[in-house]
């Protein structure tokens with residue numbers, strides 16, 4: 001997590017553990033259905049290649065990411081409004097005067113801190129449902145080795161494990177992942193120092209193989225290698 005957020009998050013974690021936080025007065029689920037489900041679906045598992053699954057991320061990570069969108073530290077890539085219009089589960093009716101935002105930066109800016117907390121808690125209680133996608137088995141095998149060597153420390157259980165603050169990767173949409181790999185490579189997105197050190201070592205081929213691994217189904221979940229030396 002970003003160091004600047006630590007103080008606020010400490011408070012947030014305390015409010016989660018005592019569960020008497022003011023976020024209780026905001027219904028995270030209701031807010032999510034109103035503001036987010038048009039794109040991320042009702043349970044945070046998106047049905048569109050351009051829109052990420054966000055179910056099951058830890059509350060702290062979701063809070064951090066929404067805060068980055070809100071401050072503009074992370075620039076979002078807006079999606080084609082047509083995609084929202086075509087969503088059969090769309091919560092907004094076509095005659096609604098409230099036109100739907102298509103840009104995560106604008107959406108996050110409209111949220112108060114307490115609302116971000118409530119949404120983060122709601123999402124943390126949902127289950128990430130991996131998407132089955134077409135993948136290249138040979139590249140995926142190579143990707144798995146790279147992942148176990150460099151990325152498993154934080155993206156545990158081959159990118160499927162929920163820990164405090166690393167994104168779930170296994171079963172995320174391919175097109176979304178490709179865009180994020182580009183943004184991370186260009187330095188357009190925050191990543192922790194220890195991830196940066198490892199990410200820098202990756203060739204274009206390595207990145208392609210990692211993506212094929214992340215979109216492939218889970219095999220042998222217990223496979224692990226000795227984690228790379230923490231001090232490197």
Ligand code: HEC
Nearest residue numbers: 035036039050051052054065075076077079101102104119
């Ligand atoms: C118009 C469609 C749309 C709506 C509505 C929307 N999102 Fe998003 N969301 C996206 C897209 C597209 C991205 C990916 C942005 C990018 O690639 O930069 C995204 C990214 C995210 C991410 C980052 C996921 C990751 O893996 O890093 C989070 C968290 C998120 N949205 C939460 C929300 C919440 C909470 C709401 C409601 C307040 C919301 N979104 C409303 C389309 C939407």
Ligand code: HEC
Nearest residue numbers: 001150151153154165166167180191192194195198199210
């Ligand atoms: C020190 C822990 C750490 C290590 C090691 C690490 N990551 Fe990450 N990774 C994170 C965190 C934390 C985030 C969320 C960053 C944010 O947006 O705040 C993240 C985000 C990502 C994302 C964006 C996912 C999304 O939903 O948008 C990708 C892709 C990713 N990591 C790939 C990798 C790869 C590939 C490696 C190995 C080369 C790696 N990471 C190693 C901690 C780590």
